[in-house]
Amino acid sequence: MKSRVLVITSGKGGVGKTTTTANLGTALAMQGKKVVMLDTDIGLRNLDVVMGLENRIVFDIVDVVNGNCKIKQALIRDKRFEGLCLLPAAQTKDKSAVTPHQMKNLTNELRKDFDFILVDCPAGIEQGFKNAISGADDAIVVATPEVSSVRDADRIIGLLEAAGLSNSKLIINRLRNKMVKRGDMMDIEDILDILSIDLLGVVPEDETIVVSTNRGEPAVLENSSRAGEAYRRVARRLLGEEVPINAQEDTSNLVDRFKKMLKLAR
Amino acid sequence: MSVEIMAAGVDTELVIDLTAWDSFADMKAELEKNLHAIDNYLMGSFISIDVGSKSISERQLREMEDILLDHGFHFKDLINNHSAQGQNRISINKNNAEILDSADTVLICRNLRSGQKIFNKGNMVILGDVNPGAEVIAGGNILVMGALRGLAHAGALGDEKAIIAAFRLSPTQLRIANHITRPPDGESIVVNNPELAKIRAGKVVIEKLKI
Numbered sequence: 001m002k003s004r005v006l007v008i009t010s011g012k013g014g015v016g017k018t019t020t021t022a023n024l025g026t027a028l029a030m031q032g033k034k035v036v037m038l039d040t041d042i043g044l045r046n047l048d049v050v051m052g053l054e055n056r057i058v059f060d061i062v063d064v065v066n067g068n069c070k071i072k073q074a075l076i077r078d079k080r081f082e083g084l085c086l087l088p089a090a091q092t093k094d095k096s097a098v099t100p101h102q103m104k105n106l107t108n109e110l111r112k113d114f115d116f117i118l119v120d121c122p123a124g125i126e127q128g129f130k131n132a133i134s135g136a137d138d139a140i141v142v143a144t145p146e147v148s149s150v151r152d153a154d155r156i157i158g159l160l161e162a163a164g165l166s167n168s169k170l171i172i173n174r175l176r177n178k179m180v181k182r183g184d185m186m187d188i189e190d191i192l193d194i195l196s197i198d199l200l201g202v203v204p205e206d207e208t209i210v211v212s213t214n215r216g217e218p219a220v221l222e223n224s225s226r227a228g229e230a231y232r233r234v235a236r237r238l239l240g241e242e243v244p245i246n247a248q249e250d251t252s253n254l255v256d257r258f259k260k261m262l263k264l265a266r
Numbered sequence: 267m268s269v270e271i272m273a274a275g276v277d278t279e280l281v282i283d284l285t286a287w288d289s290f291a292d293m294k295a296e297l298e299k300n301l302h303a304i305d306n307y308l309m310g311s312f313i314s315i316d317v318g319s320k321s322i323s324e325r326q327l328r329e330m331e332d333i334l335l336d337h338g339f340h341f342k343d344l345i346n347n348h349s350a351q352g353q354n355r356i357s358i359n360k361n362n363a364e365i366l367d368s369a370d371t372v373l374i375c376r377n378l379r380s381g382q383k384i385f386n387k388g389n390m391v392i393l394g395d396v397n398p399g400a401e402v403i404a405g406g407n408i409l410v411m412g413a414l415r416g417l418a419h420a421g422a423l424g425d426e427k428a429i430i431a432a433f434r435l436s437p438t439q440l441r442i443a444n445h446i447t448r449p450p451d452g453e454s455i456v457v458n459n460p461e462l463a464k465i466r467a468g469k470v471v472i473e474k475l476k477i
Contacts, residue, residue, distance in 0.1 A: 043381060045399075054398065055438040055448035079451060091399045092383040 005107045005117040006238075007136035009160075011152030013123030015144045016173040019209060019219075021120040022050045023228065024140075026218040027235035029084035033115040036075065036085040038107070040132040041122035042097055045089035051078065052216020053086055062090040065102040071109060080221070085114070095127040100134035107135030116238075125159060133160065139168040140200060145175055145186040150194055157197060169200035171234060176205045188245075201234035202245055203227050280304070280311055281345065285318030290326055293317070297330060301337040312342035322346065338374055338384060371406070378402065378416065387423070398438050404428070410435075417441070426465050431475055435461035445470050 008021045018041075025037040039047035042062065048054045059074035064087065071087075078084035087110075090097060110117050121132035133139065139160050143153040153170070160168050172191055179185035192199060206227035212219040219228035220235075233243045282300050287293045297315070313334055322330075322344065331341040371389035378384065378392065380399025389406035400416035402408055405423040407430070414432035419441035421428025426443040436456075439448045440463050447470040460475035 049398075052451075057439070058446060091381045092401060 003111040003115050003117065005111070005119065005135055005137045006140055007119040007121050007133050007138075007165075008140045008142060009121035009129065009132065009156055010123065010142040010149070011125060011156040012143075012149045015142050015149050016203070017123070017142050018046045018050055018120055019213060020140070020142050020171060020173065020203075020231070021047060021118050022218045023220045023231035024235055024238075025084060025116070025118050026051075026078075026081065027220045027232045028116050028118075028238065029078070029081040030220065030232070031235060031239060032083065033239075034083040034113065035116045035118065036087060036110055036114045038087045038110075038117060038119045039089040040098070040103070040119055040128060042089045042128065043091065043094045044122065045091050047120050048076070048086060048088045049216065050213050051086055051218065053078065053088075054216075057088045060088045060090040061106070062093050062097045065098050065106060071106075095122070095131065098131050100130050103131045104135040125155070129156075129159075133163055133165060136165060139165045140171055141168050141195075141197070142171050142173050143191065143195070144173050145180070145191060147186070150186065150191055154195055157195060169198050170195055171200050172202045174205045175202055199245060200237060201230055203230040203234075280313045280339075281316055282313060283316045285316055285320075288320070290322075293320075294329065294333065297333055301333070301339065304337075304339075312340045314343040314345055315341070316345040318346070320346075335372060336375070338376060338378075338382070340385075377412070380416075385422075396432075396437075407431075429462055429464040431460065431462040433460045434458070435463065435472065440470060442470055 008017050008024070010017050021037055025035045028035045037047060037051070038061065039045050040061065041047075045060075048057060053076050056076045059069040061074070063069045064071055064074045075085040075087055078086065107117055107119070117135075119132050119136060122128035141153050141156055141160075143149045157168055160166070170192070172188060175188070176185055180187045188199070188202060204226050206219070206225060208222055208225040209219050209227050212222060212225070212228075219225040220231045222228050233245075236243050282297060284293045284296055287296050315330060327344060334341050371391055372384075372386045373391045373393065374384060375393045377394040378396045378400035380397055383401040383403070384390065385403045387405040389408070390402055390404040391409045391411065392402065393411045395412040396402055396410055396414045396416040396418065398415050401419070402410070402416070403419040403422045405425065406420065407428050408418050408420045410418070410430075410432035412432070413434035414430070414437050415434075416437060417439045418430045418432075418437055420430045421443040422441075424443055428442055430440060430442065434457075436454065437449070439446065441447075442463065442465050445465060460477075461472050462475045463470055463472045465471075
């Protein structure tokens with residue numbers, strides 16, 4: 001299988017890029033893929049904390065691109081999955097410590113050993129963003145159902161297209177079905193209408209994400225987590241399986257729930 | 267603001283321009299003001315001071331160095347285009363800096379936050395906390411009069427006898443000389459006593475700090 005470099009980006013901060021990277025990376029590793037997650041948020045690294053691997057960091061991405069160490073020395077092997085690795089960002093430097101050219105070389109080097117290279121992009125559209133997308137084949141855009149997030153996602157998709165990444169996929173994060181039904185929140189159709197790119201998944205708002213993030217255990221490891229389930233679906237869809245989007249998980253009405261049970265039984 | 271970043275990159279060089287001020291008192295005030303304005307994440311970096319054509323005595327230079335250290339920065343160089351006399355001072359000062367770096371203990375009176383990194387060739391005493399993501403690196407010993415939750419590297423130049431002590435020792439990672447350790451996975455043990463880490467029989471061990 002040809003390896004793929006996917007950048008996870010959003011423009012707006014706090015919509016769940018890092019959470020998505022961590023969960024998607026873990027979910028792909030659960031499917032037996034060899035995955036490396038690259039944290040490119042130099043100066044504000046988080047992915048290591050979310051993965052619970054912070055205390056293993058010795059070398060970081062800046063050390064690698066500057067040739068202070070070999071890639072293998074800087075890669076942190078996940079404690080749960082053999083095929084999952086993390087290349088952490090540097091915390092004491094800034095975005096200018098890496099150039100897009102260096103990032104491209106780095107991702108090409110990683111292609112030799114991994115099926116998936118997930119690049120966690122920093123918020124914003126400056127140098128950090130340019131670095132993160134420079135080695136990518138495709139982009140995954142994360143947006144929450146808010147006007148501001150969708151606006152920024154739209155801007156990002158435009159920038160991605162200008163950079164030659166025209167096959168971006170969308171993940172809608174933190175959707176609250178009850179609010180959508182009441183008409184208080186943008187629904188999936190509204191968002192797709194504006195962004196007009198392929199939908200890769202819908203992740204419901206879920207308190208287990210907060211718990212798992214704080215504990216350093218991605219939610220996909222938790223069978224009862226609805227968000228984790230959504231991310232597992234995204235991973236399978238990335239691998240080419242036909243999986244329904246299934247946004248209607250939070251069904252409050254009995255008929256819907258019954259229908260769902262029937263569907264499951266089939 | 268007269269703080270210049272000379273060469274953006276890995277080794278960012280900071281230069282504080284004090285050429286516009288005449289009296290030493292003004293220069294000091296301006297230096298303080300500049301240091302306050304510098305982003306926190308640059309803390310621990312080396313700073314050069316440009317005094318233009320003014321002559322600076324050795325004592326005054328020391329004073330400015332102390333101001334830098336108080337703010338968590340290191341003195342790098344004095345830029346002084348005051349002909350031969352000035353150059354002479356630079357060389358004197360370089361020697362001072364080296365002696366200070368090799369033998370002296372540096373006192374940092376502040377909390378170190380994520381992304382801040384401090385290096386000293388000698389010992390390091392921190393009156394405050396070291397938060398996760400912050401790095402304290404010393405050629406000698408490290409004493410944290412507060413909680414050490416970040417990374418500490420003692421004996422960074424190879425001294426295996428170096429120790430790390432803290433009132434609350436719960437680091438993300440401890441390094442002594444070329445040994446690297448991290449706390450075990452799973453439940454963290456909360457110890458409310460001062461503790462000390464050192465190398466014994468080739469391993470980093472943590473014990474109660476007996477005073």
